[in-house]
Amino acid sequence: MSAQQRMGFFTDTSVCIGCKACEVACKEWNEVPEDGLEFTGQSYDNTGELGASTWRHVAFVEQGTADDMDFRWLMSSDVCKHCTSAACLEVCPTGALFRTEFGTVVVQPDVCNGCGYCVAACPFGVIDRREEDGRAWKCTLCYDRLKDGLEPACAKACPTDSIQFGELEDLRVRAQGRVEELQADGVAEARLYGDDPSDGVGGFGAFFLLLDDPEVYGLPPDPVSTTRDLPDLWKHTALAAGALVAGVAAALVGRSR
Amino acid sequence: MSVEVRTYHGRQVLKTPVWTPEVPWYFFVGGMAGAAAPLALGAGMSGRPALARRGWLLALAGVGISPVLLISDLGRPERFHNMLRVFKVTSPMSVGSWALAGFGTATAIAVGGELLGLPGGAAAKPVAAALGPVVSTYTAALIADTAVPVWHEARTELPFLFAATSAASAGAALTLVTPAEEAGPARRLAFAGAAAALALLETMERRLGPLGEPYREGDAGRFGKAAKALIGAGAVGLGTLGRKSRAVAAASAAAVLAGAALERWSVFRAGFQSAEDPKYVVGPQRERVAARGA
Numbered sequence: 001m002s003a004q005q006r007m008g009f010f011t012d013t014s015v016c017i018g019c020k021a022c023e024v025a026c027k028e029w030n031e032v033p034e035d036g037l038e039f040t041g042q043s044y045d046n047t048g049e050l051g052a053s054t055w056r057h058v059a060f061v062e063q064g065t066a067d068d069m070d071f072r073w074l075m076s077s078d079v080c081k082h083c084t085s086a087a088c089l090e091v092c093p094t095g096a097l098f099r100t101e102f103g104t105v106v107v108q109p110d111v112c113n114g115c116g117y118c119v120a121a122c123p124f125g126v127i128d129r130r131e132e133d134g135r136a137w138k139c140t141l142c143y144d145r146l147k148d149g150l151e152p153a154c155a156k157a158c159p160t161d162s163i164q165f166g167e168l169e170d171l172r173v174r175a176q177g178r179v180e181e182l183q184a185d186g187v188a189e190a191r192l193y194g195d196d197p198s199d200g201v202g203g204f205g206a207f208f209l210l211l212d213d214p215e216v217y218g219l220p221p222d223p224v225s226t227t228r229d230l231p232d233l234w235k236h237t238a239l240a241a242g243a244l245v246a247g248v249a250a251a252l253v254g255r256s257r
Numbered sequence: 258m259s260v261e262v263r264t265y266h267g268r269q270v271l272k273t274p275v276w277t278p279e280v281p282w283y284f285f286v287g288g289m290a291g292a293a294a295p296l297a298l299g300a301g302m303s304g305r306p307a308l309a310r311r312g313w314l315l316a317l318a319g320v321g322i323s324p325v326l327l328i329s330d331l332g333r334p335e336r337f338h339n340m341l342r343v344f345k346v347t348s349p350m351s352v353g354s355w356a357l358a359g360f361g362t363a364t365a366i367a368v369g370g371e372l373l374g375l376p377g378g379a380a381a382k383p384v385a386a387a388l389g390p391v392v393s394t395y396t397a398a399l400i401a402d403t404a405v406p407v408w409h410e411a412r413t414e415l416p417f418l419f420a421a422t423s424a425a426s427a428g429a430a431l432t433l434v435t436p437a438e439e440a441g442p443a444r445r446l447a448f449a450g451a452a453a454a455l456a457l458l459e460t461m462e463r464r465l466g467p468l469g470e471p472y473r474e475g476d477a478g479r480f481g482k483a484a485k486a487l488i489g490a491g492a493v494g495l496g497t498l499g500r501k502s503r504a505v506a507a508a509s510a511a512a513v514l515a516g517a518a519l520e521r522w523s524v525f526r527a528g529f530q531s532a533e534d535p536k537y538v539v540g541p542q543r544e545r546v547a548a549r550g551a
Contacts, residue, residue, distance in 0.1 A: 042266040049268060059265060091402060093351035094339040113339045114332020116275040117350050120403035120532070125272040134332025215539045218265030222542035226402050226409055227347055233412045234346075237398040240416035241390035245295055247424050247453070251446035252299040256308075256439050 006103030007146060009155065009163060009206035010171040011077055012178060013217075014190060016162040018044060018075035022056040025157035029142065030055065033130075049218065050078055052130035055139040056154050059217050076217050077154070077163055080105070080126045080139035081194060082205030085225040088118035088127050088138075096136075103168070103205055104141040112136050123201065123223035141206070168205060179209055187211070193219065200224030262539040270539060271404055271532040279326040281525040284396045285518045286326065287357065288423030289430060290319025291393030294364060296427060296446060298386035300439070301371075308439040310371055311431055313382075316389065317368045320361040327357075349399040356395060360388035393423035400528060406538060407471050407531040408524075414461035415524070421457055425450030425488065426517040429510035432495070437503050444495055444506055451492035451513050454520065458485065468541060471534075477527035480519045487516030 026032065035053035040046055043060035050057045057078045064071035086105045089097040096111035097118060107118075107127075114134040118127045127138040142152035150156070155165035164171060172195050182190035189211050194204030200223050214221045264270075297312025328337045340354040363385035370378010397419040401412035408415070428447030432440050458481075462469045471477055494509025531537040 040266075042268075045266070051272075061265065087404065090345075090347040091350065093343075093345065093348045093354060094336075095343040095345070096339070111336075111339055111342070112333070113336035115340070115350060116330075116332065117348065117399075117403075119272050120274040120276070120400075120405055120528075122272065123404040125270055128272050129275045129332050136332075213263055215263045215270070215535070215543070216265060218268055218270060220270050220538060220542055222545045223404075226404050229409070229412060230347060230349075230398075230402055233349075233398050233401055233416075236413055237349075237394050237416040240394045240397070240420040243417060244292060244390040244393055244420040244424055247420075247449050248292065248295045248299055248446060251296070251428065251442045251449060252303050254445065255441050256305055257437060257441050 004101045005167040005169065006205065007141065007166065008082060008103070008168040008171055008204070009079060009141070009152070009165055010175045010209070011079065011206065012162050012164065012175070012209045013074070013076035014178075014182060014187070014209055014211060015160045016058070016075040016077055017160055018058055018060055018073070019159060020058050021157040021159060022077050022154035022163055023047065023054070023058060025153040026056045026139075029145070029153035030140070032137075050080070050124075050126045050128075050138070052128040052133075052137040055079065055137075061212070061216055063212075074211055074216065076208065076210065077158075078217065078219070079154070079206050080141070081124055081201070081207070082139075082141060083225060084197065084202030084205065085227065086201070087121040087123065087225045087227050090225070090227045091117045091121040093117060100143055100146075102141065102143070102146050104143065104146075105205075106140045106143050107136055107138060109135055109137075121226055123220055123225065171207075175207065175209060182209075200228070262536045262543060264535045264539065268535070269533050270535050273529055273532055274403070274405065275332070276525075277330045279330040281521040282518075283323055283326040283330075284419070284521040284525070285422075285426065286319045287323040288393040288396065288419055288521075289426040289517075290316045290323065290364070291360065291389035291391070292420075292423040292427035292446075292450075293319065293431065294360070294367075294389030295386040296431065296442065297367075298382050300442060301382070303442075305439040305442065308431065308435050308443060311435050312427075313364070313368045313371045315427065315430055315434075316364045316385065320357070320364050320392075323357060324361070349395050349402050353392070353395040353399060356388050356391040360385055360392050363388060390420070394420050400524070403528075405528045405532045406468060406541065407465070408528045410465060410468055410541075411461055414457050414464070418454060418457045418461065418520075418524075421450045421453035422517040422520050423450070425454055425513050429491070429513040429517070432510035433507055433514075440506070444499060444510070447510055447513050448492055448495040451488045451495070451516070454488055454517070455485065455492065458520075468531075468537060471527040471530040471537065472523065475526065475530050477523045477525075477530055480526060481523035484516045484519035484523055487512045487519065489516075491516060
């Protein structure tokens, strides 16, 4: 058996039509519970953001006005980024979050004790604790399907191939070609987001082609894995503990009264 | 922070932390216990048995309450033992869980030796005194090692701030309960911790600049203001009349204790406020991108 390649998603938002088939397929395959049947009033978005029970989220952005010839829709299916340097995984104190043989990041629900550390550590606001259940949940990149040689449910269901699944190396090449094609066609604002292994999280396992700044889609423009600063932070913590001991020792000098 | 950032329907980028009010109370109680242990050890070694005994009891009380607070914060409390399933230096919560477990065990044995003459006390005391300061400060590493802007960006000062407030609260609590003949070291520790905390808050806010705004607004701002006033008044009392008057010392110590607790609450709430407002998340990142482009 050849070495397993790192698998991921390339989400080309330029061909997303906002059908939400990915949201539905994800929910059905992964048996993700209902996440609120609410009217947000924010365009066609009714799930709002990724969360414990929303593992694919289609964002809808309306730019311009109806009588404005510049009006355009931006639609984008967001998902866990399966970071190369995944803060959620690194801070998890129980080892519930782990890196699979496919290079993806998955929570083991039988280990998670709901400490919530991953929730505060994720620079994308992806993972969350399911209140009625107490544990942290997020996209598994359909770990069970991958083990059976199938593609994830969302990619399978996507009717326009906006969500493409494959070996990450191949996807990066394909994405580069796509962005060059779009720019040659005059879509100057087309750009890749998360394809660069030298970014703050070491590159995303699930990256995107966007048509505007990331924050317009609710994505952070320059995400950094918090654990990059941990060596420095531990150093300061050790110094602070030492200072505390020194302070106590100093307080003991002198009279007792 | 006046920068305008583009957002997705004004929604937050980060998730609001799911940590409950038990967490800042743990920062306070666990931090106090951690600072009490080395003071108790030193008091015993320097011939202050009354202070030593109270110090160990305070450490034991704090370390007894701490796991209760931490476990009740979990989404699955019955699985608390999974905290000790692995040891990960990349997770301050993992390191802290082990430190707290070790500190609790050593403190219990130390108190057994101190009060009941049980064996092992002499060996356990230095262990507890060494692990205590770790318990007092790792909580700062824990919250700074997140994506939450005002916690992560304050990572240089937070460990020292937590060390200072821990020292202040342990000193203040022991000033309250120790007979005047031996309360001097506790009073001096409370004073030094309080003064250091005030200086560190000043440094932190100055260095954070506009990003420090959440520390000054909303609940965090209110708690922070009250904390500074109480810690400041307490420090003045302890440093002046408190050296002569038992009543002034007690009142000042009580103010420092309350201030130290409120300061933990201020830091905790500021983190929530900064996570919930996309301008504190997107703004600094945009500036980084712009700086790289320039």
